[in-house]
Structure formats: structure tokens, C-alpha cells
Amino acid sequence: MKEELAILKRILAERRSIKPEDYSGELIDDHFVKLILEQANWAPTHGYTEPWRFVVYKGEALNRLGQFLATYDQADPEAEGFNQIRFDRKANRPAMASHVIGIAMKSGTNPKIPEIEEVAAVAMAVQNMWLMTHTLGLGSYWSTGEVAFSEALRDFMGFDEDHKAMGLFYLGKPAKENPKGRRISEIESKVRWED
Numbered sequence: 001m002k003e004e005l006a007i008l009k010r011i012l013a014e015r016r017s018i019k020p021e022d023y024s025g026e027l028i029d030d031h032f033v034k035l036i037l038e039q040a041n042w043a044p045t046h047g048y049t050e051p052w053r054f055v056v057y058k059g060e061a062l063n064r065l066g067q068f069l070a071t072y073d074q075a076d077p078e079a080e081g082f083n084q085i086r087f088d089r090k091a092n093r094p095a096m097a098s099h100v101i102g103i104a105m106k107s108g109t110n111p112k113i114p115e116i117e118e119v120a121a122v123a124m125a126v127q128n129m130w131l132m133t134h135t136l137g138l139g140s141y142w143s144t145g146e147v148a149f150s151e152a153l154r155d156f157m158g159f160d161e162d163h164k165a166m167g168l169f170y171l172g173k174p175a176k177e178n179p180k181g182r183r184i185s186e187i188e189s190k191v192r193w194e195d
């Protein structure tokens with residue numbers, strides 16, 4: 001038990017956000033991606049709604065995703081202020097990863113389960129994936145920003161109006177050691193006990 005506790009504490013504290021710029025470019029075997037996704041499915045939900053939905057992008061699909069992200073950011077190359085360098089950076093970023101997992105939430109139909117609970121459940125599924133990637137020695141991070149929750153991303157991912165897009169989960173082999181974690185304040189400053 002003591003050993004399990006030490007391992008769990010270490011995994012939770014040492015999981016880091018590792019971005020595509022810090023991936024080696026090596027590909028991860030799909031088998032590991034499936035392992036990661038299986039653990040996402042163990043996230044808890046209220047009422048077994050299991051609202052998480054994913055699309056895995058790999059290979060050429062990463063370039064299609066990049067084109068979508070760059071075009072969402074700057075649709076018109078003829079527009080004043082169009083920045084080609086920025087466009088290319090956005091377009092090329094997904095292909096720096098081995099896989100990118102598109103995250104969506106399927107809206108529930110049970111009025112007793114408000115959307116905030118479904119969002120929380122999807123976030124727990126993502127945390128499961130994040131802990132898995134870290135434990136497998138892989139790098140990952142949840143990328144959001146304006147596009148993450150857009151109908152445009154939902155449509156690009158091929159989900160209908162019953163779904164909400166919730167961003168992208170980048171996956172790759174880290175090129176270097178994970179950075180040290182940082183938190184702004186101690187847990188004590190965020191907790192009040194009442195007795």
C-alpha cells in the first residue's frame with residue numbers, strides 16, 4: 001500500500017504539459033494510443049453518461065488538422081495583416097506530434113445531469129490520458145484557445161450538433177527531460193476547513 005501511494009503521488013506530481021516543440025519527432029505505436037484511450041474510458045460519470053468522444057489524428061491527417069487550425073486563425077491570405085509565418089507555424093504544429101486526439105463531449109439528454117457535470121467528466125477522461133502518457137514516458141498536453149470550443153472544430157472533427165468540441169490532446173515522445181513542475185501557491189491557501 002505504501003508503495004502504491006508513493007507511486008501514485010509521484011505520477012500525479014510529475015505529470016507535465018509537454019508541447020509539440022519539445023517532441024523528438026519519433027512516432028508512437030498505435031498500441032500505446034489505444035492503451036491511453038482505454039484508461040480515458042474509466043473516468044467517472046454521473047449516471048454512466050460517458051460523454052467523452054475522441055478522434056485520433058495521425059500521419060497525413062495531422063496536416064489536414066494543421067491546415068484547419070491555421071485557416072481558422074487566418075482565413076484569408078489576401079487580407080491585410082495576413083501573417084504567413086504565423087499561418088505556417090499553426091499549420092505545421094500538429095505534424096510535430098505523433099498523434100493528436102480531438103476531444104469532444106456528447107451532450108446528455110437526462111435533465112438531472114447538467115452540462116457542467118458532463119464537462120467535468122470529459123476533463124477527468126483527459127486527465128486519465130495525461131497520467132497514462134506520463135507513466136508510459138510519453139509527452140502530452142491539452143491545447144485549447146478560442147478554436148477549442150468552436151463549432152468549426154466540432155464540424156472539422158466530424159461531430160454533429162449534439163456534441164461540443166473541447167480542444168486537442170497532443171502526444172509525442174519527449175526530446176528531453178520533463179521540466180520541473182510549478183504551482184503559484186500551496187494547497188493550504190486554497191482550502192478552508194470547518195469543524
Ligand SMILES: Cc1cc2nc3c(=O)[nH]c(=O)nc-3n(C[C@H](O)[C@H](O)[C@H](O)COP(=O)(O)O)c2cc1C
Pocket residue numbers: 015016017018141142143144145181182
Ligand atoms: C483545460 C486545460 C486547457 C489547457 N489549454 C492550454 C493551452 O491552450 N495552451 C497551453 O499552453 N497550455 C494549456 N494547458 C496546459 C497548462 O498550461 C498546464 O497544465 C499548466 O501550465 C500547468 O503545467 P503542468 O500541466 O505541466 O503541470 C491547458 C490545461 C488545461 C487543464
